[in-house]
Amino acid sequence: VIVQGTDTLEEMAFLLDCLLDISRPVVVTGAMRNPAELSADGPANIxxxxxxxxxxxxxxxxxxxxFNDDIHAARFVTKSHTGNVGAFQSPNCGPIGRVVEGKAYVFAVPVAGPKVPIPxxxxxxHIAxxxxxxxxDGFLLKLxxxxxxxxxxxxAFGAGHLPETYLDSLDRLARKIPIILSSRAGAGHIFRQTYGYKGAEIDLIRRGLIPSGILDGLKAKILLTLLVMSGADPRSSQYWQ
Incomplete structure (x- = not known):
């Protein structure tokens, strides 16, 4: 059991999930209320x-x-509220289990996520x-x-769409570094073959961008960081499902 602050808990859990290839339980938790508050949730979560x-x-x-008796897979969980005790949610699939009357029930076991050797x-x-x-207007990309x-x-917007003002910079950057295309929507896959206008996913993939699959931006950064560190090929589709 690993206990930590909640601000970056979803990232730490996903990092561990990428690095640990073991069959023993690894559980991450914390608290949304500090011990001085009424109905502090820390003891129950632990x-x-x-x-x-x-x-x-x-x-x-x-x-x-x-958290809050819900069991979430690290690949899908996200902190969705600044202070609610039910802040941790899995918008793509929901909890994979729940603790009831002192017993853990597992409803579904997710397909194993990507594993990366520890460098x-x-x-x-530096991953931006x-x-x-x-x-x-793409000012940050130019920098x-x-x-x-x-x-x-x-x-990106929606299922993987970007303004045309980004495209020239993306063309130049994609020749030098891996660029992962994720969505700001918070749930759902990045599309690969539905929209083909300039700045849509078909066009962006043609320009060299790599769809993140179901991973949001925070988790995509963790995985890309590990891949670059380990020398693995970030463009391999096995990592982005």
Whole structure:
């Protein structure tokens, strides 16, 4: 059982899920209320996490996050609220299980996510994340062209669409670094073959961008960082499902 603050908990859980290829339960939890507040949730979350760690079936699900008695797969969970005790949700699939009356029930075991060898020694690359926004002229992309950035994740509109103002910079950057195309929507896959206008997913893939599959921008950054560190090929589709 790993206990940590909730601000980056979803990223830590996914990082562990990418690095650990074991069948023993690994459970991450924390608290949304500090101990001085009424109805602090920390003790109950820790008890639920320990219950899960003692449940053999949890080991088949990869790293899990346990909050508010819900059991979430690390690949799908996200912090969706700043203060609610039910802040951790899995918008793509829902919880994979639940703790009830001191027992952990697993409803579904997700398909194993990508595994990356632990790089030795660690040398953390510069990976940028840019979220597309209405009226954006691509100024930040132009700055990246002259930086030592070693990879880029773009959180695009909808199913993978970007303004035409991005395209010239993306063409130049894609010749130098891996660029992962994710969505700012918070749930759903990046499309690959539905829309073909300039700046849509077919056009962007043709320009060299790599669809993130179901991973959001935060998790795509974690995975891309590990791939660059380990020397693996970030363009391999086995990592982006």
């Amino acid at each position: 008890m639920a996490a320990v219950t899960c760690a003692a449940t053999r079936e949890i080991g088949l699900a990869g790293v899990v996050v346990v 030795q020694p660690p040398n953390i690359p 994340v840019i979220k597309a926004s209405f009226g954006d 990246l062209e002259n930086s030592d950035c070693q990879g880029l994740v773009i959180e």
